Amino acid sequence: MKTKLYNENFAALSTKQRTLFTELLEYACQSLEPSKTKKELAEQRYMSVGKWLADSDDPMFEGVEIYPQGSQRIGTTSKPVFRAEFDLDFICYLPNAEGSHPDICRQKVIARIKENGNFEDLVSELNRGCRLNYADEFHLDITPAIPDQNNANEYGAISVPDKKLKEWKASNPKGYAEDFDLIAKLEPKYIGFSDRMFANAALEAKNIEELPKHTLFKGILRRAVQIMKRHRDLLFFDNNNYDGKAPISIIITTLAASAYKELVIQQSFNNELEVLLTVVESMTGYIETKVVNGKIEMWVTNPKNRHENFAEKWNVDSKRVEAFHYWHSDFVEKLRELASVTLLPLIKEKLNTLLGEGSSSKAIEKHFEVLNETRESNNLFIKKTGAISTVATATPVKANTFFGK
Amino acid sequence: MMKQFTDKTISLSKQLYFLQAKFPQGRGLIKRDKLVWSCRLGLDEVYGNYTIKILYDLNSSPKVYVIDPNLYEITGGIEPPHIYIFNESTTKLCLYLPSSDEWTSSKFLSDTIVPWASLWFMYFTGWLATGKWYGGGEHPEPDESFIKGKVL
Numbered sequence: 001m002k003t004k005l006y007n008e009n010f011a012a013l014s015t016k017q018r019t020l021f022t023e024l025l026e027y028a029c030q031s032l033e034p035s036k037t038k039k040e041l042a043e044q045r046y047m048s049v050g051k052w053l054a055d056s057d058d059p060m061f062e063g064v065e066i067y068p069q070g071s072q073r074i075g076t077t078s079k080p081v082f083r084a085e086f087d088l089d090f091i092c093y094l095p096n097a098e099g100s101h102p103d104i105c106r107q108k109v110i111a112r113i114k115e116n117g118n119f120e121d122l123v124s125e126l127n128r129g130c131r132l133n134y135a136d137e138f139h140l141d142i143t144p145a146i147p148d149q150n151n152a153n154e155y156g157a158i159s160v161p162d163k164k165l166k167e168w169k170a171s172n173p174k175g176y177a178e179d180f181d182l183i184a185k186l187e188p189k190y191i192g193f194s195d196r197m198f199a200n201a202a203l204e205a206k207n208i209e210e211l212p213k214h215t216l217f218k219g220i221l222r223r224a225v226q227i228m229k230r231h232r233d234l235l236f237f238d239n240n241n242y243d244g245k246a247p248i249s250i251i252i253t254t255l256a257a258s259a260y261k262e263l264v265i266q267q268s269f270n271n272e273l274e275v276l277l278t279v280v281e282s283m284t285g286y287i288e289t290k291v292v293n294g295k296i297e298m299w300v301t302n303p304k305n306r307h308e309n310f311a312e313k314w315n316v317d318s319k320r321v322e323a324f325h326y327w328h329s330d331f332v333e334k335l336r337e338l339a340s341v342t343l344l345p346l347i348k349e350k351l352n353t354l355l356g357e358g359s360s361s362k363a364i365e366k367h368f369e370v371l372n373e374t375r376e377s378n379n380l381f382i383k384k385t386g387a388i389s390t391v392a393t394a395t396p397v398k399a400n401t402f403f404g405k
Numbered sequence: 406m407m408k409q410f411t412d413k414t415i416s417l418s419k420q421l422y423f424l425q426a427k428f429p430q431g432r433g434l435i436k437r438d439k440l441v442w443s444c445r446l447g448l449d450e451v452y453g454n455y456t457i458k459i460l461y462d463l464n465s466s467p468k469v470y471v472i473d474p475n476l477y478e479i480t481g482g483i484e485p486p487h488i489y490i491f492n493e494s495t496t497k498l499c500l501y502l503p504s505s506d507e508w509t510s511s512k513f514l515s516d517t518i519v520p521w522a523s524l525w526f527m528y529f530t531g532w533l534a535t536g537k538w539y540g541g542g543e544h545p546e547p548d549e550s551f552i553k554g555k556v557l
Contacts, residue, residue, distance in 0.1 A: 014449075014450065016449060016450075016451070017450060017451065020451055342450035342451060343450070343451065343452075343453055343530065344451050344452060344530040344531065344533070344534050345530060345533040345534040347451070347534075348534035348535065361535045361537075364531060364534050364535050365535065365537065365539065367531075368528070368531050368539035368540075369539075371527070371539075372539065372540075372541070375524070380520075380524070382427075382519065382520040382523055384427065384428060384429065384430075385430075385446070385447040386428060386444070386445065386446025386447050386448060386455075386519070386523050387446075387447060387448050387449050387452075387523070388448065388452075388520070388523050388524060388527055394427070395427055395515065395516055395520060396520075397520040397521070397523075397524060398507075398516060398517055398520070398521075399507065400500060400501045400502075400507050400517070400521045400524070401501060401502040401505070401507060401541070401542050401543055402486070402487035402499060402500060402501075402521075402525065402528075402538075402540050402541065402542030402543075403487060403499040403500075403501060403502050403503060403542060403543055403544075403545065404486070404487045404488055404489055404498075404499030404542075404544070404545060405484070405486065405487070405488065405544060405545065
């Protein structure tokens, strides 16, 4: 596993500094996710679409089930750049539509949705299905699916229309998501900190604040994927050279998950930031090379279907391969630059280039919100050096009101 | 504005003693009933290091100046919130609500003014980063002379 990025740039930083980076990245990711209210609203909306379809007299809709797929299902949603609407993907599973032509099936779904006055004006056609556009909130993208036609012979397998709507193609978003969940749940091992040792260390430590916070990221793998997708979106926004060639989310997600899965088993880490950076640095090693029909091909294999290559297009469009590596090396470089600054305003500038102005501002804001909660509960202290700390000293910071212009 | 001079008033020598005890890197003296104390506040690598100077006598409220670095240069002349004087040569901070009991002469500078200055610097770096002041506070009433001069 590659740990150069961490060792050469982050290892020598103070624990406080690394903790701050972890904290700010976590807060920035939080700002990239839909709010709880938005999530609930999306849920209500897709359920009502499902109900509407189920209420149809057409037998094709009998037993219909709508369920989330993609980033919102696996918890790696990233707010689109310069657009208010989140993209949320759903499968519209139609067990009774087996035997129908994919395009007819798709058209019937669209027609049925349009019959409802509430949805009519929101629907637009997509290649594989349709979109309900709730302005300023989200796009609900719905893909029809039928029981597995491709003998995938595994849990969750379904078939969805292919891009040209000529045939049904194997897919398994449920299986993929459950696989991802299992990997994301794996806990990295930390050097010198088994649970018991951690507790003892905490008791003995003179300065509790200096201890690494092991649970700060809401799931390192998910956060890593979110940050990567966000950076990709920013990097390729308005980029004419790579128009439409940016690495697709499933490739980034799959490579990151493969790296994470292996390294949490093989390696011990000093802190969460090291895990994240090692995932980033190692992920390119999971692009496979296979010989198919006498030709060398690049593969990012679907872990739930070894016949599916997520990077299929790389083998016919080298610009996409180039775009992937352009993104990856830029991402590594931006992370390296982040480690080169220490003052908060400079950290903010580096975060701008990594995650965008909006989310880095929100991260700083949240950082101060947390400080203010501590201040309001009178749990701030000043050290002899003049530094403000949450570690108790003889001098608590008393309540004050800044005054003046 | 001035608080009642009471028995509880802490003498300048006692103030200086505690400033030095709590922040040993500081330097100060009392001359003609005036306390002058300057001290480096090393917040950390994230929030930076600053040197402040406090001027205080028992007839007025403490005045807090930033000696180093030159904040006017750092901000390019843009005035941060909660400041009394801000120009090339002088930066004077507003750390508490006047005529409240946040500060009185019966309180220790080392327990109030100094921690508030450090806190001010933390919010100052936040303000440098995003242009927002996260530390709260109050803004003074519009200038009295302005109100007087207002044409009704």
